[in-house]
Amino acid sequence: MVRLKGNENSWGLIAKIFHWTIALLLFWQVGTGISLHNMEFSPLKIGIIGSHKIFGTIIFTLIVLRLLWRFYNNHPKYESLPQKHKIISSLVHAILYILVVIIPVQGTYMTWLGGSDVSMFGLIEIPSFVEMDFILYQKYLKIHYYSAIILTSVFTLHILAALYHKFVIKDKYGVWKRMVSRQEKV
Numbered sequence: 001m002v003r004l005k006g007n008e009n010s011w012g013l014i015a016k017i018f019h020w021t022i023a024l025l026l027f028w029q030v031g032t033g034i035s036l037h038n039m040e041f042s043p044l045k046i047g048i049i050g051s052h053k054i055f056g057t058i059i060f061t062l063i064v065l066r067l068l069w070r071f072y073n074n075h076p077k078y079e080s081l082p083q084k085h086k087i088i089s090s091l092v093h094a095i096l097y098i099l100v101v102i103i104p105v106q107g108t109y110m111t112w113l114g115g116s117d118v119s120m121f122g123l124i125e126i127p128s129f130v131e132m133d134f135i136l137y138q139k140y141l142k143i144h145y146y147s148a149i150i151l152t153s154v155f156t157l158h159i160l161a162a163l164y165h166k167f168v169i170k171d172k173y174g175v176w177k178r179m180v181s182r183q184e185k186v
Contacts, residue, residue, distance in 0.1 A: 008077040010178050015073050018066040019179060025059050026100070030152050037145045053111065054122040060104035061120075067097070076178045085173070092158055099151040106147060110140035 006012035011019070032052050039045045078086065108126070111118050115132035119125045166176040 005072075006074040006076060008074075009174070010181065011076060012073060014069055015066075016179060018062060018069060022059060022062050022066065022100070025055060025062070026151075026155065029055050029059060030148050030155075033145070033148050034152075037141075050122075053107070053118065056104045056107050057118075057120045057122075059100065063097070063100050063104075076174075078173060078175070081173045081175070089161070092154060092161070095154050096151070096158060099147060099154065103144065103147050103151060106140060106144045110137060110144050113137035113140055 002013050003010065004012055004014050006015055029052065032048055032055075036045060036048055036052060039048075081089075108118050109130065112128040112130045113133050114137040115134075117125055118128075162176060162179075165171050165173065171177055
């Protein structure tokens with residue numbers, strides 16, 4: 001039987017699925033977002049914007065579900081992890097969560113300011129709560145872009161920390177194993 005919830009040795013299958021699915025979608029989303037910022041206006045850009053909005057709502061929904069699961073799920077024990085690692089890890093994770101919640105909200109607000117529609121998964125239209133304002137749109141476009149750059153930086157730090165645990169200190173605290181290992185059997 002596969003362990004869905006976490007325990008002292010693992011985050012559990014559901015948390016791992018959330019983690020890796022969101023990570024892969026964020027790679028796509030940040031890559032397309034930064035590319036969009038540097039593209040000339042074209043039919044291709046319009047198409048990519050459409051998929052960027054759809055993926056943004058999917059990521060936002062997954063983040064909300066992951067946060068709900070995080071409060072329900074049991075957490076692995078990291079008692080042997082040095083205190084400075086715990087503090088840095090908590091700070092990095094808090095910043096990641098804040099950014100992945102705020103950035104889609106920024107994108108939604110920016111889209112409304114630009115006079116475009118926002119739809120959940122490309123299916124359900126979310127009514128606009130703001131009037132079109134191209135001056136504010138340009139400001140929020142920059143905020144959205146630089147927020148994505150900050151997210152990329154923190155995301156990179158998170159990946160480097162994981163690689164540090166795996167390859168430099170040979171996962172002596174079990175950080176890598178708890179999020180990557182397939183040993184979920186009860």
